[in-house]
Every structure is written in structure tokens, then in C-alpha cells.
Amino acid sequence: MNPPLLRLCLCYAVLSLLWVLLGESLLHRLIADPQHSIFWQLAKGAFFVILTSVLMYRLGQHYQNRLAAQQLARRADESSLRQAAAVFDSTQEGVLVTDPQQHIVHVNPAFSRITGYAAEEVLGQTPKLFASGKHDAAFYQTMWHDLHKDGIWSGEIWNRRRSGEVYPQWQNLRSIRDEQGHVSHYVAVFSDLSALKRSRDELDRLAHYDPLVGLPNRLLFSERAKQDLDRARNAKRTGALLLIDLDHFKDINESLGHSVGDALLQAVATRLVTHLQDGMTLARIGGDEFAMLCENYSTDQAAALAVRILEHLSQPYHL
Template identity: 45%
Template sequence: MEKQAIKEIISQTTISSYSDELIQKVFEMISEGVMITNPKKKIINVNPAFEFVTGYKREEVIGHSPAVLQSGLHHSEFYKNMWDELHAKGEWKGEIWNRRKTGDIYPEWLSIMEVRNKQGEVTNYCGVFSDLSEQKDVEDELEKRVLTDSLTGVSNRFAFTERMGVLLESSSTRSYQHAVLFLDLDRFKQVNDTLGHAVGDHLLVEVTKRVQSLLKNKDILARYGGDEFVITLTNIHHPREAVHLAETIIHLIEQPFVFDEQDLYVSTSIGISIYPHDGDDAEVLLSKADKAMYYAKQNGSGQLSFYFDELQTDKKRVLLLDNELRKAIENDSFELHYQPKVSVETGAIIGVEALVRWHNEKLGFVSPGEFIPYAEDTGLIIPVSECIINRACQDCLKLEAQNVKNISIALNISSIHFHQSNFIESIRQILERNNCPARHFEIELTERTVMNSEKDTIRKLVLLKQMGFRLSIDDFGTGYSSLSYLVQFPLDYLKIDSSFIQHICSLNDKQAVVDAIIQMAHRLHMKVIAEGVEQRDQVQLLRKMGCDMIQGYYYSKPLPLNEYIEFLEFWELEQLEGK
């Protein structure tokens, strides 16, 4: 409202040139709060808007000082400067925090002016104010949205960069060390693709809570994007502190997450860079921690790695890997090696596991531990898997041509591929194209694969059985506590993970687990395959426990098809001579 209009209203509290009714109506219509004092700064009038904003009734403040509204947030110097300016200029404007009758502190925009008579004497002071609470809430919300990840509530990428800039600037003149940890959830895309984005979002929120529980207020946590998180561990004394935190996070993330009474399992890979050793700029530190994370991921899920200079070449290698992998898919450049599975009872080779190998002109031998996880992350695992199945069919026909009979070829199927809607049809087409019956093959699935989307999993497993495939669970015992699926699913084999076999002769708990798995599987009419067997003592112990099949370097490493055929001939001769 205009300053002159306010002055008119104030003057009419003592000079009655206008009707009292008109003055009262105008006073009541003003949306801003109005407070009028006498020269001694005692309140003589307030309007309804004042009552609404402050919570005080008119009769409660008349005769009192405006100090009744003071919040206590401003020092006496603030009020001294305010009144000095008011006396010097005749008015003061500014933001001030006051207190409502309820005790709530709120911000307001306040204008105070002097009202003088014709003789120039101060007759009144008038304060006009607007409540800024709603505006402040909007501003705070906007700032929060700009700086906060809307899903998890932690800082976003922009806020992290801003906070890192401030941190590094303040650290430049001191001998501080900080660690930047770059986290990426292993196979999070698989959760989204198989269970849906709602489950994926729930998982990200729960991961955030777990990580937050390990951090101090001075540390910085941000969701960097997708399933990536970054942490700055501030003012560390030794890099081992970063290792300890990373190992704790990895262990905590590996614990099951519960969603709709179903356990979800994920892991995380972590890369670490150190300030100032690896750089004095936030972007550089993040980039190097990112490279270290990818290196850790290549070495298997649930790993950590520090940045080291040789990783500078990794970016070029990833681009080359992507290009060459796509060419390999197009040209069907993969080959399979076969590792025999030996019957404990008869000593005969009754099956093989097909293991993919890739030799590339530019990259040389590329480990499956490098290109398979990359293919899963990029979605290329589906055409890679189809190439593998196609090659297995071709090799199966070659074995038949060599008069090799009754050998079951086990195929590892990626969870991402298995959960595709056209998975069954794509396998059927490959078999028909090669005129190769399903009875020659065994489908190996991990526990993690079959535990997701149980109804769809049961449907697909039943269809695979009807087609003639044998079915097995790979890496059994490595994570899931629920065994209900063993009863629900039409499984033929359980494959005990090599981590149990490795110490079976030296650790009683490993031995007990293996023995329990074998007994349980037999009661459920399933046979047991022990993989990773390398020692004679392991073979003898597994025989005593009643294990059905053994696979591992004790008998043979994975062999190219031609070498496997030669090995098979040699093995059969050995068996005949032994009888």
C-alpha cells in the first residue's frame, strides 16, 4: 500500500476528518499486518492482519512494546542500527525474524516509518509487514530440489560438486587428506528389468540408508546418477580408513534386502581416489575413482580398488572392447571349451560344461570375467548368449558325427537373458535351425535367477523340461536362505559352488554344508555336481558323502572341442584298462 495512505490512516486515529467507519474498513482490508505506536513506542493500534499473522489479539498487545514479538535471533546491535537508520531517514525496511504467540519463529518483510505533525514532531511510528514464511518454504523447497536427489534425499551430483569445491578450497592451505569412493551396484539393471522400477527405487532408498548409517556428519554422500553413489570421507589420516569403510559398505550391501516378503541380493563395486595424491580437483578425483570402480568390477562383484596410473588406458580399452564385442557377435567369433563331468560311481564322463572363450586380433585373449560383466551391463549378453547356444548346437552335431553318445552339454544362461519375454522362443528357434534336440543340453541357472519372479520362472522351467532340457542350479549355497524353490521348480541337479569345495578337507563347517546339501538334494530326487575339485582328497571325501558327479581340474581343465574329443577317447581307454 502507498506510504501516504498509511500516514492518512494513522493521522485519523487522532484527527477525525474522515468517518470512523471508513477508516475502520480500510484498516481491516489491508492484507499486510499493521502496527501503530505512539512516540514512546507503545502499541496503540493493530489491524486484523496483524492478529492473523502473529496470533496476538488486539487487546493483548495494546500498551505493550513491539519487543513482545522479538524472536531472540537478532542481537541488540541489529535493533540499534535499525532505529538509527529510522531516525536518520524517517523509514527502515528489511527482513526480520519475529515470534508468534504460539512460539513459532517466522520471517517477515518489515517497513517502519515515522509520522510527524505539521510542527515536525514525531507523533507515531507505523510498522507494516508481510509474512515471508510461505515464500521461504517455497525457496527452501526449490533449493532442496536443486541440491537434493528426489528419490533418496541425499545430495545430487550438482550439490556434491559444489560441496567438494568448498572442501578442497579450504584444504589447499592445510595438509588434509580426503578419500573419494565411487560406488556402483552390481547388476542393478537386472533388478529393474526383471522386477520393475518400483522395486529398483525401493532398493536404492534402502542402500542409501545403509550407507548413511556408516558416515559422519562431516562426510559427503551423493547419488551421482542411476545406481551410482559417491562418498567423500573427509580428513582421513591414512588410506586404510577408506579401505575399512569400503569393505564395511560391501559387506553391508551384500546382506539381503526385503521387498514384499522376498529377499533381494545385490553387491557393490567401489573405486577409491585420494586427495591430494590423485588430484586436487573434484572432477579429477571423481574420474579417477570411477576408473578404479570399473577396474574393481572387472575383477568380480563386491570388490574394491584404488586408482593407479595404468587405469588411464582403461577408457580406450572399454571403447575398443565395445566395438570388438559387437563385431564378435555379428561374426559369431566366440568358441567354446568343454570341462568334463565325471560320474563318481562309474568313473564315466557323463556330461560337460560349455565355457565361452574369445580371442580377438586387437585385444588378444579376453577373459570371460571382463567381457561377460560388460555384456550384462550393456545388454549385449542376450546376443552373446544366443551365439553361445548356437555354437553349442553346432559342436553337439560334431560330437554326434564322431560317435560321441549320451553326453549332456551344460549351458550357463544369464539371468538377463532368461527373464526376457521371448527367451523360450529364441532357444526353440536356435535348436530348430540347427536340427538339434534339447535332450542333449542342460540349462544352468544361478540361485539369483530363479528366485526372481517365481511364477514366470516356474512357467519357463516347466516349458524347458517339456522341450527336453535338463535343469540345474549353479553356484548353489552362495547366498539365498530360502530353499522353497527347490520343491517348486522341476530341477535335475544342484551344483555345489567351488568356494565350499576348496576347503572341504580342512574346514569342518564347509564339510558339513556340502554333506547337508548332498543329503537334502537326494531326498528331493536331485543329483549333485561338485565343481572346482582339484585334489584327490576332495574326490575321496565327496565319494564318501555320496556326491554324484565331479567337475574340476583334478580331471581336466576346459578343453577346445577337438582336444576334448581326444581326451574322451583317452579316458575311455583308461576306463577299459582299469576294469
């Protein structure tokens, strides 16, 4: 049903009825001579035709203007929808749309690339399909509370890919409401943080670990030594610090080459690692210098450990 056209027809019907019902009686009152009644009847009909034609033209023109404006607005909406669809499909962030009951109704290509799920595998499912198990119920309760209260939630969350891999993502949730203020959809936009996490871990490892032997470097060892010293002072207990230096290591580098020297350092580190126990930290703090921090160690224990290390390091190296 077309409401503007219906209103136009009703206006014409009302006007016609009023003219038929009132025009004849008004004409008889104004014209006393019956001989002129035919002329005035024709004049009345012609006037009604002209009046209704003008009115119909104006109403039709108004209707056409409104129709043109609606078509223009519809074309603008369609253009906006096409642009939004292009952004939706080409964005590198994953997008997931659900209905108010949290059933998935739409996903974009980036979603499939990040999660490994094809669109047909998740449509009709709920986001619980991706739960990693790393978050408790309180986490999700807080998330939904903020979403219902503010209409938006952002934060880091761990989800599970189709392969079973658990990965971190930064997720933005938003609730979409209709004209009556009721939630019509939920939209989740997320990005994969796996590469960023790996980069951070790699930077942290480069900053705190020796790249040749894979042991903590001087910086990390100094931090751990300070922490252990504070704990020992507070608990009034003892500990031991062993400094291990390779004699004549410079001769190895100069006579056999740095590659052999590096292999020797790696072999020494491998032997030292076999002496590690709980509460110990082993680090390479210099070119041919190693250090071993031993919590809760007495003097006798430290001396016995030093003897075992010397005996082990004195065995021949096959490089």
C-alpha cells in the first residue's frame, strides 16, 4: 500500500462528495431563474473540473517531488551500503555480526583468515565456539555488564582458532539498537595480536638473553641477583654466587678462529646447565665469563658444587 497515493485519492473523494452534496443546493439558492440553470450547471461542472485538475496537479507534483527525494535518498543509502560492504570485505580486521540472541549472522573474509573458520561453518553458531578456556565466568560477566551499560567494550581476549591454537586478540564489541532502542545486533571487530606478542617476546629475549648460548645475560642476571639478595636479607638466609671464567680463551679464538670459540662457549654452557637445580640462575655475563646464583646454599654446598663444575669442565671438548 502506498500511503501518499491513498491520501491523494481520499482528498479527491472528499472534495467530490462535498461538491456533489453542497453544490446543487447552493446553486438553487443563488439562481432564481430556471432558464439559466443549465448554464450554471455547466459552469459548475467546468469549475469543478478545473479546480480538481489544478488540485490533482499540485498534489501529483508534491507526490512526485517526495518520490524523487525518496529515490535520491535510497540511492545515497545504497551507495553508502556498497561503500560499507567494500570496507567490511577488505578490512584486515576480523568482523563478526550476531543477532540479539548471539547467533552469528555475518562474518567478513578477514574473520576466516584469522580464525580458520569458513563463513558457512559459523553462521548460526554462537561466539562460544571460539572460547579458549583461559577466561573465567567473571571475565565474561564484566564484559557483558560493560556492553549493556555503555554499549561498547574493548579489551584483550584469548580465543581459539579452528586448528585448536589459542591466540590473543584485541576486540571491540558494540551493540546496535533499532528505532525503538532495542538491541538488533552485536558487532565484534578484532585484530590478531599473535605477531605483536611474538615480537614483544623476541625483543624481551634479545634484551635479557645471550643470543649465542641462550642463557640470561648480565642485565637479567643482575636483576635476579638483586631480588635474591633482598629476599635473603629479609629471610636472614644464606646464598652463593659462583663466577666461572675460562682461562686462555683468547688463545682459542686467535689460533682456531671465532667459530670454534663460539662452539666451545656453547659446549661449556651445555655442561653448566646440567648442574642447575631449583632456585639457581645461570648466566653469561661476559665474553668467556659465566655466573651461577644459588639460593639457600651454604658455604659447604657451594664449595662442593664448585668442585663438581671444575671436574666436569675439565673433560675434553670435541668440536
